[in-house]
Structures are given as structure tokens and as C-alpha cells.
Amino acid sequence: MLSLVMTAVLAAGAAGDTWHDQLSWHDEQARMTVAANGGFTLSGPFGHRDIGPQTMRVDTASTLFNGLFAMAQDDLKQDSVTAISDGAFDHGQPIPCTCFETGVKWPYVWTRDLSYSVDLGLWKIDPLRARNGLRFKLSDVRDASLPQGLYVMQDTGSGGSWPISTDRVVWFLAAQHLLDDKAFADDVYRAVVDTLDQDRLYTFDPDMGLYRGETSFLDWREQTYPAWTADNVAFIAQSFALSTNVLHYEALQLAARLAEAHGDKAKMKSYADKAAALKTAINARFWRADRGMYMSYIGGDGTPYDTYDLLGTALAITGGVADGDRARQALAHYPTWPAGSPVIWPERPDQPIYHNRAIWPFVSAYALRAARTVNDPARIEHELRSIMRGAALSGSNMENYELATQATHVDEGKLSGPVVDSPRQLWSVAAYLDAVSEGVFGLTQEGKVEPKLPVALMPMLFGDRDSITLQMPDRRITLRRPRTLHGDLLVAGKTTQHGDETIVTLKAIDTPSAPLRTDTPLYAPQPPAAPVITADDKGWRVEVDGKAVLYADGQRMGRIDGNTYISQGATPPCVSATRVGEQGVESLHSPIVCAGEPTRLTEGWPREWKVPVSGRYRIALSYENNHGPINTGVTAAVKMLVMHCDGSAAQRVPIVMPHSVGEQQSTYGTVTVKAGATCHFALEQGFNMSDLSHFAHFTGGKGGSDGPLNDARMGDLLIAPAAGTP
Structure with missing residues (x-):
């Protein structure tokens, strides 16, 4: 059985693969050696890459781990530019900007890419470029006849951008870390007030208590939404996404904090109340109890969709929307494969590899953060190894990988992919750096040192050493081996401070974490054709092709075979249908059909x-x-x-x-x-x-x-x- 094979592979990786100087995967090897100049040389399927000495460094038992940390910094240097460009802006001419570009194939600044990258720690490494890039994504209004303000930009996108896509508020997830600059902080406060007010006016649904719009980052609609949205995105504009609503929750909380800092108690209470109400609505609308997971999106009338995404799940956990047992369930029930965790599940059998059937390192980094939040050592290890493996075998921090092989390209005819992949992709670079600084050494966003290190990683990182160290420009963090290893997660035992060095003696604890979920089907079934609905003296007759699950006006009506009736009341129903596959996994919905004529x-x-x-x-x-x-x-x-x-x-x-x-x-x-x-x-x-x-x-x-x-x-x-x- 596939699940048994996957479990064996995962167990072997956890127990015996120390990755000191090299790793092997699918008959390919990557090897890291120390260079005479204090740098490293990485050899792998891609060839060889020389990596010079870097400002930050780690000293562990794994030359591979140490060298990949240096490679991420080298990638970041190449992404640190003084001009950006894109063919759709200024006719492709360079635009001066001392900031970060997005990657080799994306030499521009995009709102969501930059914001997630900055939140993943780039604000600590280069605050100047982080602020400059974020400022580049703010704008005032050029039409004097409209209300004026300072707004975060939604980049070009589905159906003509905002308000079909509404995840521009991710900007505030990044900006909140850079408020020590007063001028920038003033812009942040103005922008969060104006942007949230505008979103409230145009995208908030008071009946549902949610903000409309597309899933964050998953913006190639054919990959994640029903096929019939390829030529009609009004459904996406009408629907509600978990990730985008969690980002609005985070932005509302920031607005409340900033209003308090500005002495505006009434505004503070208003934003705090809206945030609390939104959290309640997210948990009421997106939680699917039969799966123990948060759905990725739901229809405009609340229709549940049996589809899930890792970024939305992780953000709900790290942002505090998912509390306690729900947070643990949501992560434990999200499936994974030997190479890593897919960004969506279930996959689409008719779509090429990109968001579909793919691992994205930046999403893996957020999953690692979520695993730290719920004290899940198996997931922490799994996501860290996935991030390391991809970088080592590719010779760069790539944008994405195919799910089963972790390759940067798999040839499957029209389903080949990843369709687009870019070296030194900024959020992948940030993901690696964050996986080291926070994921291993426990350096939190608040500057605290709170390691949560799986005992299973001790052979790789510690070997027979007593300590490992992270050296940063302004501080040094040393983790010391505990005397005993009775447990599965290493946390801080005793912490001492000597000048700029934080020394943490670890202790092992037992956690109630669940094993990785490896027993789910890969694909959802294909959806049925649109139902046919007619009226007769018995009510509304709904016909489908074969066996299906019927939904009407946001509610699951149950399984049908061929046809059924809905009572003919005053309101003609709007219906859709799904197929049911292995383990009860439902397809995406058929096109929606409404009875009667408007x-x-x-x-x-x-x-x-x-x-x-x-x-x-x-x-x-x-x-x-x-x-x-x-x-x-x-x-x-x-x-x-x-x-x-x-x-x-x-x-x-x-x-x-x-x-x-x-x-x-x-x-x-x-x-x-x-x-x-x-x-x-x-x-x-x-x-x-x-x-x-x-x-x-x-x-x-x-x-x-x-x-x-x-x-x-x-x-x-x-x-x-x-x-x-x-």
C-alpha cells in the first residue's frame, strides 16, 4: 500500500538520515564541502555552486545545514538590487528601488511575495530594503473625483485585480515589524485605516461576517477553483477564502494596536471588535468538523467546498484564529508526502503542476511555524527537511517543486511542471533563513529565544557535539545539548545571557502530537456536469448524471442518484453537485444552476x-x-x-x-x-x-x-x- 511505503520513507528519514555532509533522494545526491576561504561548495544534480563566506553563520555538526544557510544568504545578496523591472510597467525600463526583487524570473516587487518574505524574517536582515519595497506598494489616488487616501496596492490579477483578489492586506503582516521608523509607522497607520475602510465598503459581507475574494497566493484559478471559473471569475469575487480572511483579521488587530498608540480609544475598540467578530465568523464558516480542518474557500452563499490549503491553515494557527484543539487538529489532519507538504489538497488530476501537486518552500516555512505553535515535533522536522532537501538538490532556493519527487520539472505531457519555477525566489530564500533562525534556534519575531527542536534532529545538528550556534551581526545564540533525551521535543531549560550571547540549555519533553498523515488519496474526483432543474407539480425536480451529492442555497442536501425533488416554496433554489471519491473525498462543485427567471x-x-x-x-x-x-x-x-x-x-x-x-x-x-x-x-x-x-x-x-x-x-x-x- 502507498501509505505504508510513505510511512516507511518518513520513518527512515527521521531515524537514520543524518545529512552531515550529503543527502540522497530518488537516486540523486547533494554534497556540501567546506572551502579554503571559509565558504562552501555544493555539488548536486545541477552541477557545482561555490558559496562565499557570509555575514551570518551557523556552527553545527552538519556541513550541509551550515552551507545551505550560507547559500540562502548568497541568494538574498543577488535579490538585493537598486533597480527593478517588469514588462508591464514603464515598458520594461528599470525603476530605481533599493529593495528586494522577487527572483531570477520575477525582477520586480509584488505585494504578496514581498510581504510574506518580510514577515518570514527579512525585516530583521535588511530593514531598509524591506521598508523601501513596502513603500513601493503604497499609493495615493490619481482620480481627484474619488475619495482620497493612502492604499496598499493589489497587483494585477484575476478578472482585473481587486476586489476579485483581496489579499493586499498581507502588506500589514510585514509592515508591523518595521514600526520603529516614525515616518514609516505614520504611513502604516494611515494605510491600514484607509485600506480596511475601503475593503469594508466593497468586500465585506455583513450577513456572512466575512471578506470576499480569492485565496491568497493561489491565484491561478484553474488550479484551485472549479474549471468553469476559467472564463468567469464572478464566483471567485463572490466567494470567501480562509487565508484572505485571516489576513484581514491580522490587519484589524494591527489597526487596533496603532489606534491605541495614537490615543484613539473609540477607533481602537471598533477595530478590536471587528477583529473578534471576524475570528468568530471564520471559525463558524470555514471549520469542517467531519474533516477536522479549515476549508480553503466557501461559496458566496456559504456552500462548503471539500478543498484545503496549507498556507491558510498555517496562518489561521500562527495568527491565533485557530485555538487549542482546533489548531492541533487542523495541522495534524493536513496530509503530507515523503518530500513535503502540498500547498493544496486534494490535487486536481486535470491540471499541470504549479500550485497543484506542488511544494512551495515559503508555505512549508509557515507550516513549520504552525508546527512550533502546537508543539508538533514530527511536523517541524518534516517541513525543515523538505526545505533543506529542495535547496540542496537544486543549488538554489527555488520557487516550487513537484510533490512526489521534489523535482523542479517532471515531464508528463500537458500536465508537466512546475510550469514556472525560478531560482533564488525571494520568499523561498526567506523561508530557508527563517527555518534556521526560528525553526531551529527559536529566535521569535519578538526577539525571544524559544527553541522547539525535535529530538529526531539531534543526530544531524549536534552529532557528538555539546552545542550548536547561530552567529548574527548583533547577537549570538547557543543551544546546549540536554543531559538526557527522554522525550521527543527539545525546549528551553535554562537560559543565560552573556553580553550579546544567549545560551540555552535544552531539555526534552514529551508532546501529545499526532503522527504525520500519509494515508489520504492524492486526487479528488472530477465534478459532474451542471444539474438540470425544472418545476412540476411535485416541486423542483433536480437531475444529475449518476450518483452525486446535491447542494442547494449553501446547504448540503445529501446524496442522490439521478434525480430528486426539492420542495417548491417561495424561493427558487440555486443548486450544484459534487462527486464522491476515495475515502469520501468530494470533487469541486459543478456549475451552479438557479431555478426560475429573475x-x-x-x-x-x-x-x-x-x-x-x-x-x-x-x-x-x-x-x-x-x-x-x-x-x-x-x-x-x-x-x-x-x-x-x-x-x-x-x-x-x-x-x-x-x-x-x-x-x-x-x-x-x-x-x-x-x-x-x-x-x-x-x-x-x-x-x-x-x-x-x-x-x-x-x-x-x-x-x-x-x-x-x-x-x-x-x-x-x-x-x-x-x-x-x-
């Missing part, structure tokens, strides 16, 4: 509607947005639909119209109305990324150097009854 208002603005029945209604627009391709750009059209009904308070619904293929339906909002009321609808101009001054440098599409563009060809206003209460 009311269509076709006149010019304002438009008028007489309410037939009291209740909740979904409001959307048919539209066409041909201002850019589906996968990139900054011209998602964003409007605010304002509804007044017979003098009652106005209800406001943000409408997002992503780049489209022909005519499609926008995102929807939900309103509550009374029978007999006459309602008038008007449109107000919204906001998109093309409105930011920074995108005047964008030359890769519309809405850039030719001026802001936030518009679409709008058709009918669509009104349909909405089911129940979320």
Missing part, C-alpha cells in the same frame, strides 16, 4: 421596481467587461448600487464586474424589502486599482498610463428571491 429591469438609470412579495432578494447586473484578459489587469469594474424604497433607509450593494468573456452576470448583493414598496435603483461610481497613482506606470494594459478606467457595458438589472437567512 425579474429584469432594462430601462436607463435610475430604474424602478414594485416589490411583489416581502423578503430578501439578490440583486445583480448583466454586463460585459472587455477591458482586459481574464487572468490579469487592473480594470475590474466596481460600482455601488443604491436602492431607495418608499422613503426607507437606502440599501447599498457593491457590484463587481470582472473582465469577462462576452456577457456575464456580476456579483450580487442581498437586500430586504416589503411587499408593495416602490424601489428606485441608482449607480454610483466605485473604485478599482486603476484609480491609484502607482498604476500610471502600468503599460501592460488598459487603466494604466492611458488613465484610470472603471467601467463596463451594463445590461439588465437582475432581481431574484434569495433563500433564508445566512
